[in-house]
Amino acid sequence: MRIDINNAGRTAAELGLGRAALTLRAKHKSWQEHPKLDTGALLWIHDYPVLLLKLLLLFRPHTYIGSLATMTREERQAVVTQVSGASLASIGDWGKVTNGVAAICYGLLLGVPEIVVAGLSLSKAGHSYDHLARERRQMQEDAFVLNRLKDHPRLLTTEADLANDSGLRLWTGT
Numbered sequence: 001m002r003i004d005i006n007n008a009g010r011t012a013a014e015l016g017l018g019r020a021a022l023t024l025r026a027k028h029k030s031w032q033e034h035p036k037l038d039t040g041a042l043l044w045i046h047d048y049p050v051l052l053l054k055l056l057l058l059f060r061p062h063t064y065i066g067s068l069a070t071m072t073r074e075e076r077q078a079v080v081t082q083v084s085g086a087s088l089a090s091i092g093d094w095g096k097v098t099n100g101v102a103a104i105c106y107g108l109l110l111g112v113p114e115i116v117v118a119g120l121s122l123s124k125a126g127h128s129y130d131h132l133a134r135e136r137r138q139m140q141e142d143a144f145v146l147n148r149l150k151d152h153p154r155l156l157t158t159e160a161d162l163a164n165d166s167g168l169r170l171w172t173g174t
Contacts, residue, residue, distance in 0.1 A: 001021040005099045005103055007034035008119060011119070022040065024045070024106070025044050037060075037061070041065075042065045043071055043106075044070050046072075049070065076102050077096060080096070082105075083105035083106075083108050092144070093138075093140070097142050100117070100119075112154065117157040120142075150167035151167075
C-alpha cells in the first residue's frame with residue numbers, strides 16, 4: 001500500500017507505480033503540479049466539511065479519487081503531538097512538522113504494520129515532483145519528531161541520508 005503526500009503521486013505516476021491507496025493533501029497545494037491525481041482515498045487537510053470539498057473537487061483536475069475525508073490543521077497537530085509525545089510550539093520557525101512527518105505520525109497512530117518512508121529528506125531542497133528546489137522548511141520540527149520516533153520498530157526509511165540524519169533504520173527490502 002502506498003501513501004502519497006501532496007503532489008508526490010506525480011513522481012509515483014512517472015515511475016509507473018499506479019494508484020495510491022491514500023493521498024494526504026494540504027489545503028493550499030497546487031493542483032496544477034499533479035493534474036492527474038489518482039488515489040483510492042484523499043485525506044484533505046482543510047477546514048471545509050466533506051460535502052463542500054466534494055463540490056470543490058468538481059473543479060479540480062484529477063483522474064480518480066475514490067473516497068474523501070477531511071482533517072483540520074488542529075486535528076493534524078494533535079495527532080503529531082500525541083504520537084511524538086511532545087508539543088512543537090517552541091521548536092523551529094513554524095512550530096509544526098511537514099505533511100510527510102504528519103503522515104508518519106498518522107500511520108503510527110492508526111497501527112499501520114510497517115511504514116517505509118521514501119522521498120523525505122532533512123538535508124535536500126525541493127520535491128521530486130516539482131523540480132523547483134524550493135527552500136526546505138520545517139527541518140528543525142521534522143528532525144525533532146523523527147528523533148523522538150527513530151527507535152519505533154514499525155518505522156524505516158529507504159533514504160540513506162534520512163537514516164543518517166535522523167537515526168531511522170534503513171529499509172533493506174525484506
